[in-house]
Amino acid sequence: MSRPPTFTPPACAVSRALHTSRGDFAVLDAQPGKDGENGLKGAALLLPGFTGSKEDFIAMLEPLTRSGYRVISVDGRGQYETEGPHDEDAYAQHELALDVLAQAEAVTAAVGDGPLHLLGHSLGGQIARAAVLLDHTPFRTFTVMSSGPARVVPAQREKIRMLSEALAVMGMEQVWDAMRAAEPPEAAEVEGREDLRRRWLRHNPVQLIATGRQLTAEPDRVAELAAVRPLPTHVISGERDDTWPVPLLDEMALRLGAPRTVIAGAEHSPNTDRPYETSAAVADFWDRH
Secondary structure (H helix, E strand, O other), X not given: OOOOOOOOOOOOEEEEEEEEXXXXXXXXXXXXXXXXXXXXXXXXXXXXXXXXXXXXXXXXXXXXXXXXEEEEEEOOOOOOOOOOOOOHHHHOHHHHHHHXXXXXXXXXXXXXXXXXXXXXXXXXXXXXXXXXXXXXXXXXXXXXXXXXXXXXXXHHHHHHHHHHHHXXXXXXXXXXXXXXXXXXXXXXXXXXXXXXXXXXHHOOHHHHHHHXXXXXXXXXXXXXXXXXXXXXXEEEEEOOOOOOOHHHHHHHHHHHOOOEEEEOOOOOOHHHHOHHHXXXXXXXXXXXX
16 A cells, blocks of 8 residues: 555645546646746646555655646546445446546646646556557556556465455455554554545445456556557656566566666655655656657
């Protein structure tokens, strides 16, 4: 679970609903102020990972807007502040990919002319990839953040299996208490713990079960993505990752012919571990396109 440093958006961002042809999505919409380096350069759509939310990018919003980008981070259907049905079919990867394309259309309509960049973290990266494979034309670039070529490693598959079994028979608050009981004592002192609990309780458990299953069964679609031209792709991660090994991400970048960035001192969530360094690398890639 990503642990954003705060759930309070910076002054450059507002929390609002993004109205799309596939329903409303809760977003944080951050816009450059007068101190943007070179005016508005474009916009970006940011997709969070499994159990995450739009707040996972909260520490990146201000540095990215200072670089001249309007940034919209999204709660997908069933995530945190976006409602979702209690129907697993609604969370099929194809459906979530169609949501992303609808979000892109709405953002483009709001922003007007200019490039739209797509970034997906972890599960969000695989959903973003599915959207790009359906239609890449709304996007100028695609950044894959800590999201691997196929399913997660065996240890993570086992954790997801245990979580899914618990969600099938227990309430969200019971599962939260069980997860916290399994943590080391020092984890209880983590700042913002109540925010994390509130976010967890507002996730739709059916969404977690369905997307967890996707993470354990995702096929390798790197060759399909590599064939999408001319879409510049960027692979970025921390220097350690317990969900997809870093050497696997290195190999994926080679297969894609994509630039590769490793953020020192970061693990599976460079967006929260090292947000300023991550923002600089992301903005630099966008600037080149």
